[in-house]
Amino acid sequence: MKKIASLLFVSILGGALTLGAYKVFIEKPQTVVQSEDLQPTMIPTNYPISTNAPINGVSDLDFTAAAEKTVNAVVHVKNTKITSGSNSIFDLFYGNSGRGRTQIGTGSGVIISQDGYIVTNNHVIDGSTEIQVKLNNNKVYDAKLVGADPNTDIALLKIEAEDPLTYIAFGDSDTTKIGEWVLAVGNPFNLTSTVTAGIISAKARDLNEADGKNQAFIQTDAAVNPGNSGGALVNTRGELVGINTAITSQTGSYVGYSFAVPSNIAKKVVEDILEFGNVQKGLLGIYQANLYSEFAEQNGLREIEGVYIGGIVEDSGAEDAGLKEGDVIKRLDNLKIKKFSDLAGYIEAKRPNDVVEVTFERNGKTLTREVTLKKNQRMTIQELGLEVKNPSTKERKVFKKQKGVIITRSVSPYMSNYDLEGKLLVEINGEEVITIEDVRAILQNADPRENTVVVIIDENGERERLIFR
Template identity: 50%
Template sequence: MKSLFKYSAVALGAAFLTLLGYHITHEQTVVYTPLQPNTINTNFTPNTTTKAISTDFTTAAEKTIDAVVHIINTSIETEQRSRNFMEYFYGRSSPEYPRVGMGSGVIVSSDGYIITNNHVVEGATTLEITTNDNKKYEVEVVGKDKNADIAVLKIKGDYNFPYVRFANSDNTRIGEWVLAVGNPYNLNSTVTAGIISAKSRDFSDYDNKNQSFIQTDAAVNSGNSGGALVNLNGDLIGINTAITTNGMGTFIGYSFAVPSNIARKIFEDIVEYGNVQKALLGVNGNGLNASFAEELGIQETEGFYVAGLEIGMGAQEAGIKKGDVIIRIDDALIRKFSDLTGYLGSKRPEDIVDVTVFREGEKLLIPVKLKRTPFINYYGMRLRDMSNKELENYKIKSGVYISGVQNRRLSIRGIKKGHLLISVNGESISSKDDVLALNEESINELEFMNTNGEKMRFIFE
């Protein structure tokens, strides 16, 4: 189980956001004191003809439970222990033991494609799923997006499965009823209900990832990761990913789901292209609030303030300027940074979007063609392609440039910004697309070149 953030709140006490893992808790006895009604005088006439909205969840539940699967992730871990002097020369195998993790997944096509969370399947030696009728199937990982925490699986063999249809998550509304379907604590096909509490919820201050979640109060617990969040039609609006907890990993009121538009785009990219096609607008800046707007001397308190532009990217070429405030992209309102990243997360390179900005009190509509991100994240490294001039300066025929290192195993070995990655598992690397085609989990050898032209090779057990 992963912890994403900690925060303080008067009503909740100390709590933190965690990916849905595996915990056990004890029931507590809660004593409720009934409130005494107070009689007050009102100066308005109550509306006595308001119709109650239907809260019949049976149709949505019946359409969903057969398409939500239980995922069993078995990995082999090696016990870490100190080694004596002789073992370094003659070797001695460390004890290995199986580790079993469990989560949920959603079948999204009749031929057995499944969307789940990346953290549900990460590190798996073998993966197995169980459907609602207790049948077991082997699955394979088709692709992943670690930043979005989404993985795509495929059931091996030819079958015809029930599946959940995608809804347009942009059309969801705060206050709308939703169902969470998954397998908490191995309780298969559990359905809980709640409402959408917020949209475009962002936790980048805690995990350095620009994500945009749907927040709900549907009860979600350990084992729900990768399960379905559906509307009352039984259509998929999100993939349940994280919860707020009391430190024990148990649900205390709020859960968070990757919007279906983002999950669907990742799924389609992986199936069609083999990797995720990330599109960039090419702007830098911050979401606005009252204090930031006052500091900038502008009237707008909502939107995305453009503090800079990336040269050669779509925004700069289309005429967006520093100081513009982006308030809408197509039909999506942009009130904060996560609105921007959430909407762009459903787009591909070469897509054209209509960007509405405020500029010196005037509202402008600017069409922008999105471009491919020049960077990829791989094995804790931020990589980009190299120009012919750069290759010439490094006196090398192929390689990719390292613009950042977050992998501690590499950084403590001296790998840093400015170095080149030139081969993986003995295979030369010519572009970031070559890197994307390689499975991170099968890495056993990396070769680098530093700024002095010296090559460094690391072999991982």
């Protein structure tokens, strides 16, 4: 028994010595890792960040106040026009006995005063024999056309209501910014009181630079469809910043972009119609250089930010202020000028005798001049592809005091082949022409289905008759 106990003791002692030697001389030390959730380092800022909303603040936007403020001031406009022509195949054989065909057009309008003045698009009411306006409360009124400007596509209507009307105040479209939220309010597809939202996608957008109209639209992605024309584009404060006018689409319906006449231009047209009966256009007096000509390509003009002056109009404010061909306009007052439509849109909202501060570059130097805008003595005749102007006293002497307007240049490549510059246009469709206002009136009343016949005289008194189909 003692022998067994001694053997067990020796075995335990040997195992302990072996384990101790292993721990001391063979086993490597191990690191123990304790798991713990660590918080990221906090960097303090000098502005608060809400943990309940996206950083862009979109969820904080509330359009309800702007919608409630404007929806009752946007109206449904219905125009009726009587057109000539056959109504059926029997009329082709037996005649229509003088009967006309009634056409109904619809659009939108914006009440801009308590006493019933309404802004809409010229194309909404153009050629109408009767205009009716329906308010958001379904009251219907006959409307009178006060005046219109086809160039800006703005028209002014007037209704006589029993009570003061809800109206929208004009905002400053020059201060709107790309990315700013806006609402389009109108009557698409005869669906009254429709509000859509979007952002301003671009400013001073010219859809057709070749037409000579110098458009400067506000571009937005707020949904605008047929029937929205003449409706309101408002900011989130409910201020009128544009009159919805056009869309670009291959289908005729909204595909992502719509365009509005800036409120500053619309307001100026309205004020001119009320005060003068027509639109007063101030003239800066420059020609833009053709940025696609060989000269422009050789001089790298396509890369210029601003408006490169290709020529100065005689007896204009620009000439009086000392602007020259080759100057690059960079700013008008506080507005940065990147392209010609920026300049055209700003000047469109000005009148004769307004003073504009023009900042421009010349030979690497930045200069500033005050330019007094003059009354526009020129007119682009889109139907003929020509620009004309009222002749100066000197030019009248050249033509021996013959009445007419001077052809200054061709605005279409086709007409540039006829060498008409400097000649006197004296007659259109058998009617005498004395001023550019006569040209405008004659063409506005002309039948678009008929040929336009003009008579031109050169310095030697030789007459030339041209027919435009």
